Amino acid sequence: MALKLPQNSLLGSQSDSQRTLYPYVTGTSVVALKYKDRILMAADMGGQQLALGSIDLKPFSYVHMRYKSVERMKPIGKHSLLGASGEISDFQEILRYLNELILYDNMWDDGNSLGPKEVHNYLTRVMYNRRNKFNPLWNSLVLGGVKNGNKYLGTVSMIGVNFKDNHVATGFGNHLAQPILRQEWHENLSFEDGVKLLEKCMRVLLYCDRSAVNKLQIAKITEEGVTIHQPYSLKTYWEFSTFENPAQGAIGSW
Amino acid sequence: MDLEMNLNASHSMGTTIIGVTYNGGVVLGADSRTSTGMYLTDNVYVCRSGSAADSQIVSDYVRYFLHQHTIQLGQSATSKVAANLIRLLSYNNKNMLETGLIVGGWDKYEGGKIYAIPLGGTLIEQPFAIGGSGSSYLYGFFDQAWKEGMTKDEAEQFVVKAVSLAIARDGASGGVVRTVIINSEGVTRNFYPSDKLQLWHEELEPQNSLLDLLNSSSPEPMNI
Numbered sequence: 001m002a003l004k005l006p007q008n009s010l011l012g013s014q015s016d017s018q019r020t021l022y023p024y025v026t027g028t029s030v031v032a033l034k035y036k037d038r039i040l041m042a043a044d045m046g047g048q049q050l051a052l053g054s055i056d057l058k059p060f061s062y063v064h065m066r067y068k069s070v071e072r073m074k075p076i077g078k079h080s081l082l083g084a085s086g087e088i089s090d091f092q093e094i095l096r097y098l099n100e101l102i103l104y105d106n107m108w109d110d111g112n113s114l115g116p117k118e119v120h121n122y123l124t125r126v127m128y129n130r131r132n133k134f135n136p137l138w139n140s141l142v143l144g145g146v147k148n149g150n151k152y153l154g155t156v157s158m159i160g161v162n163f164k165d166n167h168v169a170t171g172f173g174n175h176l177a178q179p180i181l182r183q184e185w186h187e188n189l190s191f192e193d194g195v196k197l198l199e200k201c202m203r204v205l206l207y208c209d210r211s212a213v214n215k216l217q218i219a220k221i222t223e224e225g226v227t228i229h230q231p232y233s234l235k236t237y238w239e240f241s242t243f244e245n246p247a248q249g250a251i252g253s254w
Numbered sequence: 255m256d257l258e259m260n261l262n263a264s265h266s267m268g269t270t271i272i273g274v275t276y277n278g279g280v281v282l283g284a285d286s287r288t289s290t291g292m293y294l295t296d297n298v299y300v301c302r303s304g305s306a307a308d309s310q311i312v313s314d315y316v317r318y319f320l321h322q323h324t325i326q327l328g329q330s331a332t333s334k335v336a337a338n339l340i341r342l343l344s345y346n347n348k349n350m351l352e353t354g355l356i357v358g359g360w361d362k363y364e365g366g367k368i369y370a371i372p373l374g375g376t377l378i379e380q381p382f383a384i385g386g387s388g389s390s391y392l393y394g395f396f397d398q399a400w401k402e403g404m405t406k407d408e409a410e411q412f413v414v415k416a417v418s419l420a421i422a423r424d425g426a427s428g429g430v431v432r433t434v435i436i437n438s439e440g441v442t443r444n445f446y447p448s449d450k451l452q453l454w455h456e457e458l459e460p461q462n463s464l465l466d467l468l469n470s471s472s473p474e475p476m477n478i
Contacts (some may be wrong), residue, residue: 024374089375092341093345
């Protein structure tokens with residue numbers, strides 16, 4: 001991604017000051033699906049930090065380091081769970097907005113509470129309006145929840161594109177996990193089947209997405225509330241014979 | 255070769271900064287090519303990296319806000335508040351700032367805490383944090399040698415070792431190692447000049463002069 005620093009002119013920084021140019025610390029895919037009457041969501045705990053450097057005084061950026069304990073899924077109110085990929089600082093800001101929203105909702109003390117549909121709508125409005133001001137929150141969000149027995153799963157992108165579906169994913173998940181989900185998801189998955197399906201997706205992402213980190217969390221939303229399980233790692237298999245010895249068929253290569 | 259220089263490029267700090275927690279507090283460490291642990295309040299210090307001007311102005315603002323906050327609160331500020339103030343400034347001005355900071359402090363509610371606030375304004379609380387150009391050389395070292403629950407002396411020795419390893423390999427770090435230990439008893443600042451640090455690969459014992467080597471009991475002639 002090309003790096004754009006403020007121009008040499010004194011006015012340059014003024015016109016750039018209201019735009020988010022590029023993300024710094026990013027999380028990768030989030031994958032979620034509906035099962036029976038609940039929602040399951042998975043995300044790894046990796047954060048990739050961009051480093052700035054310069055070669056011959058020309059600046060360039062490269063992925064620099066990984067944070068390995070970034071929580072990218074958080075419960076929202078009583079009924080919802082938000083997962084995010086993209087810039088972590090923007091995700092933290094969104095959490096602050098949502099906390100305020102939930103707080104004001106609770107202050108009414110009227111027995112009503114914001115459900116996943118309302119939160120999803122709020123997020124869509126926020127993301128779209130920021131996009132219109134050319135200052136986006138650099139995230140792809142997944143919002144899942146269960147209220148009054150109804151399950152809800154939706155997504156919002158950084159430009160405000162939003163929709164609901166039986167299974168959603170962000171980033172690389174769209175390319176690698178969704179095809180698996182389209183084949184194997186069905187209406188009456190059990191918890192165990194849902195977890196296995198998500199793990200299948202996360203494993204593929206581990207093998208194929210360079211920003212993925214082998215430490216993930218799976219979260220479950222039911223009528224009773226949100227549970228985010230403890231982080232764990234998946235076993236992987238690398239001992240394919242041609243992988244171990246790629247030069248077998250072509251002596252001299254590597 | 256391109257001779258054009260970007261004269262408005264920020265004056266960058268090549269440096270190494272580290273913050274680690276131990277059972278009882280935190281230890282912050284840095285080389286001397288930066289102004290190391292900068293005082294924010296009595297019990298919270300910050301290590302700065304990135305643009306010297308940006309990190310200074312952010313620390314100055316936060317020190318100012320924390321001072322007012324302490325007066326209103328009637329007791330010392332917590333490291334979490336300091337870290338969040340830094341985050342607010344870093345995040346809300348992300349387009350203009352180029353600074354990565356590590357905040358470390360001790361308060362009676364949460365004990366010793368380390369917060370990393372890299373470029374962009376993400377706030378991450380961690381048991382240890384490293385930053386600055388020299389940190390690239392330390393990830394492997396920390397992965398291998400870091401352990402939870404060190405004693406104060408173990409933690410300080412660990413930080414000194416880490417900074418000195420980074421100084422050895424990072425062209426932009428150097429000088430001496432400065433540490434700040436913050437715990438319930440207060441703050442201790444220490445200073446380790448480079449000749450007191452252990453030698454690493456390809457480094458030689460410093461001498462006053464070649465003549466001392468020539469005159470010593472076992473001379474080492476060089477064959478050309």
